[in-house]
């Protein structure tokens with residue numbers, strides 16, 4: 074949720090962050106990255122996972138590039154058996170997602186990279202601050218991008234990070250927030266409202282910058298990441314206890330990861346009918362549950378169990394407790 078308090082505090086601070094490549098959203102960053110890779114590497118093909126959101130498909134469809142799919146396992150790793158390495162070369166991009174802030178199977182991805190010299194784009198849109206084997210997520214791919222508004226109380230923004238000196242990314246001018254962003258920003262002030270205001274994100278040629286409010290906060294405000302982590306982990310554990318005892322199945326176990334700030338608590342649901350029931354339950358309790366991915370049903374042809382995934386919120390602005398649940402399931 075956007076915070077005007079953070080904005081006011083940030084305005085009077087000295088600049089601390091030297092990031093220069095801000096774009097409006099993850100989609101806008103990805104679009105720009107693809108343009109750069111087509112130019113620098115003559116990239117002509119991209120492998121993407123079946124388990125993916127509509128926003129990424131929309132960006133790719135606006136580019137002249139061949140799209141191939143690979144599968145994702147129930148552990149949310151790249152399924153090694155679904156990629157034919159003989160079809161990959163130094164003009165092939167492989168998009169890797171660190172799902173929900175958890176690391177992908179980077180050992181295998183690095184193996185593919187060494188063997189085929191392909192280009193790895195790391196989609197870090199669900200990551201706030203996580204690391205794997207002592208290295209921050211976002212530093213694994215040749216180039217990576219995130220989505221600030223998904224994980225921080227800002228209105229827009231995405232940062233592109235180049236891990237290869239080959240690529241030069243131009244900055245996009247920041248702009249005043251648009252009407253829909255301003256409307257969204259007041260949501261935090263309307264505490265009594267239960268209505269969820271959806272954010273509209275512009276995709277006008279996918280080439281816009283971050284809004285000035287969000288840039289000011291992101292570049293100057295010092296977020297207390299340890300505190301955010303503690304709260305998100307506590308919420309994650311709450312959902313683990315609450316949902317597993319009600320028949321839902323865990324996808325990711327935090328205990329298996331050293332340093333992760335979770336984006337949500339993802340879980341498998343048995344049937345489509347159960348999804349409906351849980352969504353209604355969320356609505357009754359004013360808890361935003363997301364069905365992910367948001368693809369049309371017929372477009373999803375990968376691993377079947379990933380068809381029924383729900384995401385429960387763990388963001389630090391709300392602390393999940395049993396008392397918070399007004400209507401039992």
Ligand SMILES: Cc1ncc(COP(=O)(O)O)c(C=O)c1O
Nearest residue numbers: 098099100126128170196198220
């Ligand atoms: C994995 C992933 N990548 C990219 C995007 C696009 O990010 P944005 O919504 O910031 O455009 C999304 C959006 O949901 C996503 O889930």
